[in-house]
Amino acid sequence: MIHQDMDPASARPEAGLKAFEALCTVKSNTSANDDYRLLVLEAPKHILNCQPGQFFHLLCPVTDQQQPYLRRPMSIYRFDADKGELAFLYKVAGEGTAAMATLKPGELFNVLGPLGVGYTIKPEWQNLLLVARGVGLATLAPLAQEAARLGRKLTAICSARSEAALLSTEHFRSLGAQVISVTDEDGSSSVENLQTLIEGLIGSQGVDAFYTCGSNRLLKLLQELGAKHNIPGEIALEQQMACGLGMCQCCVRPFSQNGEVVHLRVCKEGPVFDLQEAMGW
Amino acid sequence: MVDLSVKLGQLTLKNPIMPASGTFSEDLSEVLDLNKLGALVAKTITREVRTGNPTPRVCEVRGSMLNSIGIPSKGLAYFLENTLPFFRHYDSPFVASISAGTVDEFAKLCEDISVPGVAAIEVNISCPNIEEDGKAFAMRPSSTLAVMEKLRSATDLPLWAKLSPNTGETAEVAQAAEEGGADALVVANTLLSMAIDVRTRKPKLGNLMGGLSGPALKPITLRMTYQCAKAVSIPVIGCGGIANLEDILEYLIAGATAVQVGTSTFINPTIMTTLVDELAAYAEAEGLADLSSLIGSVRDGEAADQQFLEALS
Numbered sequence: 001m002i003h004q005d006m007d008p009a010s011a012r013p014e015a016g017l018k019a020f021e022a023l024c025t026v027k028s029n030t031s032a033n034d035d036y037r038l039l040v041l042e043a044p045k046h047i048l049n050c051q052p053g054q055f056f057h058l059l060c061p062v063t064d065q066q067q068p069y070l071r072r073p074m075s076i077y078r079f080d081a082d083k084g085e086l087a088f089l090y091k092v093a094g095e096g097t098a099a100m101a102t103l104k105p106g107e108l109f110n111v112l113g114p115l116g117v118g119y120t121i122k123p124e125w126q127n128l129l130l131v132a133r134g135v136g137l138a139t140l141a142p143l144a145q146e147a148a149r150l151g152r153k154l155t156a157i158c159s160a161r162s163e164a165a166l167l168s169t170e171h172f173r174s175l176g177a178q179v180i181s182v183t184d185e186d187g188s189s190s191v192e193n194l195q196t197l198i199e200g201l202i203g204s205q206g207v208d209a210f211y212t213c214g215s216n217r218l219l220k221l222l223q224e225l226g227a228k229h230n231i232p233g234e235i236a237l238e239q240q241m242a243c244g245l246g247m248c249q250c251c252v253r254p255f256s257q258n259g260e261v262v263h264l265r266v267c268k269e270g271p272v273f274d275l276q277e278a279m280g281w
Numbered sequence: 282m283v284d285l286s287v288k289l290g291q292l293t294l295k296n297p298i299m300p301a302s303g304t305f306s307e308d309l310s311e312v313l314d315l316n317k318l319g320a321l322v323a324k325t326i327t328r329e330v331r332t333g334n335p336t337p338r339v340c341e342v343r344g345s346m347l348n349s350i351g352i353p354s355k356g357l358a359y360f361l362e363n364t365l366p367f368f369r370h371y372d373s374p375f376v377a378s379i380s381a382g383t384v385d386e387f388a389k390l391c392e393d394i395s396v397p398g399v400a401a402i403e404v405n406i407s408c409p410n411i412e413e414d415g416k417a418f419a420m421r422p423s424s425t426l427a428v429m430e431k432l433r434s435a436t437d438l439p440l441w442a443k444l445s446p447n448t449g450e451t452a453e454v455a456q457a458a459e460e461g462g463a464d465a466l467v468v469a470n471t472l473l474s475m476a477i478d479v480r481t482r483k484p485k486l487g488n489l490m491g492g493l494s495g496p497a498l499k500p501i502t503l504r505m506t507y508q509c510a511k512a513v514s515i516p517v518i519g520c521g522g523i524a525n526l527e528d529i530l531e532y533l534i535a536g537a538t539a540v541q542v543g544t545s546t547f548i549n550p551t552i553m554t555t556l557v558d559e560l561a562a563y564a565e566a567e568g569l570a571d572l573s574s575l576i577g578s579v580r581d582g583e584a585a586d587q588q589f590l591e592a593l594s
């Protein structure tokens with residue numbers, strides 16, 4: 001079988017290679033709240049030339065209880081080439097993520113990436129609106145970092161089950177974002193309320209682009225608002241993956257391009273796609 | 282330096298390790314140097330553009346996987362204009378893989394894909410034959426012979442017949458492929474399987490059933506490789522579940538001249554080049570000048586315990 005500690009041949013950067021299989025060392029792996037965990041890795045510099053919205057394909061460890069086989073895709077939550085650091089924010093969903101949760105500081109972890117096409121921030125997009133729920137925030141965190149670097153105005157609507165389940169709001173604030181929290185608990189996360197909230201922002205400060213991920217409800221809402229107010233946007237989508245590199249064709253989703261339905265690979269053409277081309281599910 | 286080269290009929294490979302169709306594409310060049318591989322085998326294409334099966338197209342089973350990708354295909358024109366020119370940049374021989382639902386369509390596609398830059402044609406006869414009862418050509422010797430004869434007359438390029446584990450007549454199908462004019466056999470494709478989510482009671486694949494690949498398949502395709510190597514005189518390319526050097530050695534000893542690595546590339550994308558290095562190191566350590574003394578060296582006459590046999594006589 002394939003071992004975690006087998007030295008991947010491409011750990012050495014070679015000309016022309018874009019994605020790397022690399023061994024990282026676990027720095028910390030702690031719970032971020034009741035549902036989510038934060039895994040921080042010490043990573044070689046050459047794998048940290050990342051774009052916001054890209055992902056890594058993770059070789060979860062085989063333990064006594066868990067025997068994951070395929071790699072698991074995970075969005076980059078934080079990357080810092082200077083510090084040689086890479087982090088993932090994840091929810092324990094099943095076998096692979098349960099195995100990830102057992103990783104201890106000092107242990108080795110095999111990652112493949114960076115993979116896929118990330119978010120774009122066009123020069124004329126000055127006022128950015130992020131709308132995300134739960135772990136979706138993970139994909140949007142590096143985008144907030146990049147927006148801050150580019151000096152763009154950023155508003156983040158963070159949605160969660162409850163106040164306690166809200167994640168990363170501090171992280172977004174520290175990047176200079178205006179954060180609006182909405183929860184199911186107090187009903188503020190309802191579609192009607194979000195619509196009022198977003199149209200309020202469009203009217204008061206203006207919105208040049210929407211960014212979201214994951215939720216069908218948010219997709220539908222932002223597509224409507226985008227069409228009505230002529231605001232472009234992008235969405236990060238998920239699909240089951242095997243290779244993560246564009247080879248196996250298992251991760252396709254339908255998109256509507258110029259009135260035609262096309263099937264695109266989430267791992268290769270995505271995971272970030274044009275908001276209006278995405279199709280609900 | 283150990284000589285890892287092997288001969289598959291008229292074609293010489295620098296080493297016996299190549300990717301399995303459908304588990305490899307241009308995209309792997311972003312992760313490793315394709316020139317280190319013995320050959321480069323493309324995803325199966327059909328003449329027409331096809332969407333493939335509904336998602337979910339893959340699921341995991343204990344230590345292996347199922348897939349029901351189907352054959353999404355951008356068609357022959359795209360292949361000739363894009364895929365083929367891309368692989369011309371590499372010196373490892375490029376092998377096209379084709380499929381069709383009828384014998385005549387198969388032969389016509391085989392003819393049209395016989396162009397410079399294609400070193401051999403792998404024919405995926407594990408796909409359904411829609412003219413008969415939808416059963417794959419490679420399930421029966423008669424349909425295998427019929428399609429291989431027609432394919433043989435359609436091209437002068439080396440023809441590799443990709444066999445299926447979904448048959449009870451492995452040796453007979455292998456012989457039919459040889460008689461029909463195959464230059465080599467690829468043994469084998471995936472084994473028809475199923476998985477159900479007990480919580481939702483839904484099959485885990487959108488297509489209900491799909492093919493098993495990965496380590497769980499290996500004992501079956503290794504057995505088939507052994508049977509085929511005994512039954513035919515053309516080279517056999519072993520394929521199924523290879524994840525480490527020992528797996529490759531097993532296939533070579535069972536009679537394979539070369540091997541294809543599929544699913545393992547999804548787990549460790551650089552595994553094929555790692556295995557080339559490990560095979561060279563093994564041959565060196567064993568003092569082998571080349572791989573010929575390994576291929577087909579199975580001591581199958583000595584498997585049974587002597588004491589057991591003597592007690593019977």
Ligand SMILES: Cc1cc2nc3c(=O)[nH]c(=O)nc-3n(C[C@H](O)[C@H](O)[C@H](O)COP(=O)(O)OP(=O)(O)OC[C@H]3O[C@@H](n4cnc5c(N)ncnc54)[C@H](O)[C@@H]3O)c2cc1C
Nearest residue numbers: 072073074075090091093094095096097138238239240271
């Ligand atoms: C591009 C991308 C980025 C992602 N980013 C994150 C992230 O930052 N944080 C996070 O918590 N989760 C993220 N996910 C979802 C994450 O990949 C799954 O939760 C995880 O694979 C579940 O694995 P498991 O073994 O724990 O669960 P199981 O349910 O046991 O998994 C079984 C199989 O289904 C696959 N699978 C299950 N759920 C998903 C899903 N939602 N998407 C794709 N495949 C799935 C698994 O990979 C595995 O092959 C992302 C998914 C994609 C496609």
Ligand SMILES: Cc1cc2nc3c(=O)[nH]c(=O)nc-3n(C[C@H](O)[C@H](O)[C@H](O)COP(=O)(O)O)c2cc1C
Nearest residue numbers: 248301302303325405469470494495521522543544
């Ligand atoms: C995702 C996937 C797609 C495949 N597509 C094809 C294909 O298009 N044509 C083909 O002949 N075999 C196809 N196969 C079968 C492989 O080529 C190989 O025969 C099989 O997976 C067994 O090898 P492995 O266990 O090393 O993966 C596919 C396998 C997988 C896993």
Ligand code: FES
Nearest residue numbers: 244246248249267
């Ligand atoms: S996961 Fe293989 S093509 Fe996307």
